[in-house]
Amino acid sequence: MTHTSRGTGTGKAASTGTGASIGILGSGISGLQLALRLQQLGVPVTLYSAQDVQGLRSGRPRNFPARFGPTQQREEQLGVFDWRTPDAQVRHWAVTLGTGDAPLEFLADLTPPSSVVDFRLYLPHLFTHFLDRGGHAVIGVPSAEEAAKAHDLVVVANGDRSMRQLFPADPTRSAHTTPQxxxxxxxxxxxxxxxxxxxxxxxxxxxxxxxxxxxxxxxxxxxxxxxxxxxxxxxxxxxxxxxxxxxxxxxxxxxxxxxxxxxxxxxxxxxxxxxxxxxxxxxxxxITPVVRRGWARLDDGTCALAIGDAWITNDPLTAQGANLGSHTAFALADLIATAQGPFDEGFCRSASAHLWEHARHVVEWSNAFLGELPPHARVLFAHAAQDKQIADAFVSTFHDPVAMWRILSDEDGVAAFLAGFRQPGPPGRPGPPPAMSRRE
Structure with missing residues (x-):
């Protein structure tokens, strides 16, 4: 393993909170934002990455993330947001439901715009900021057991096979066992x-x-x-x-x-x-959508937490993966920085349960969209085709998965959402949608 840079404070400590040492395994968005946020909060952290900065820039595309408004706000807070040019933004969605001569269509404005930047640009950018600020990074990812010898808490953000074995699938939270x-x-x-x-x-x-x-x-x-x-x-x-x-x-x-x-x-x-x-x-x-166990007891009796791909894999259809990773990183950083006791099994259980309260909305929404679109969702789409205010509000709710799932989870949610607008027809019986105007 190669040590690329060393900041202040590494090695296992007896203290808790900001005096503890945190080891993060993985340099995706979850691992990097967690490392940057802990660094910002004054918590000693070591980032273990399978690749150096140049390695993160190379290779095939890993995914094609859209980072919504709240994620961009967290990046602004970290001082790493650097893509304000129009060629890195999505400002409008053109949605079509169905095939044939008369598909249902609507055009919506996404407010604020999402940021669409290849992770081969994004991840090296974050990694470089971490190092430039004195961050300690090691190129080469040890096992969680090995990392636990040097740190008070190990956070696994690396979803490779060995880490997945450490965190088995949770059948009570995983709706699928095969790719959908x-x-x-x-x-x-x-x-x-x-x-x-x-x-x-x-x-x-x-x-x-x-x-x-x-x-x-x-x-x-x-x-x-x-x-x-x-x-x-x-x-x-x-x-x-x-x-x-x-x-x-x-x-x-x-x-x-x-x-x-x-x-x-x-x-x-x-x-x-x-x-x-x-x-x-x-x-x-x-990609098989799966939720794995959020923590694991290691051989020496200490525990490790899972975030990012080590914890949850969602199908990319709802474009929530990177945003969930960012949200989870910030939420966990706050829990670590304010911890009053040891980073033991009790902390890991409590932290994972806290993170799930947000993540479950993303998982349930993503899984629902992989199935047949329910009638109440079709009603919402039909109203969106008739009223651009509804279309804009619906698409812009992609920024907030908790609110989105509150809307889409059942017909009452759709009815409550539509009640806030002047409607062209009663919920459930929309009139024929007008022709789209996007080519005008």
């Missing part, structure tokens, strides 16, 4: 926008979803084009093609699927210039 979508997401050139800084989301009942997202990539402005395929359905085909071995066949299949299931999007793609921004710029495979 097969994913094929890539970064492309050659796609035009109807409205600048807008996202396209096509819900295809029984088939899956197609998304186009403007994105700040390492190569500059590009577009994410993503298929979320119901297993066994027609969108799954692209996930099984080798884009590197035969780019022509891969691009041909991608365009064919867009033409068949999102024809208005296909109209904006240039056959001549369309293609991945480079070799390897695609992510394919299935």
């Amino acid at each position: 979508r097969i994913l094929c997401s890539g970064l492309y050139y050659g796609i035009d926008e109807d409205l600048p800084h807008s996202l396209d989301l096509h819900f295809l009942p029984g088939i899956g979803e197609i998304l186009r997202i403007p994105f700040r990539s390492p190569a500059g402005r590009a577009d994410v084009l993503a298929f979320e395929a119901v297993p066994g359905g027609p969108l799954e085909a692209a996930a099984h093609l080798d884009a590197d071995a035969d780019p022509t066949a891969f691009h041909r299949e991608v365009l064919a699927l867009v033409a068949a299931y999102a024809p208005t999007l296909r109209e904006r793609i240039s056959t001549r210039t369309f293609g991945l921004i480079g070799p390897g710029e695609v992510a394919q495979g299935g």
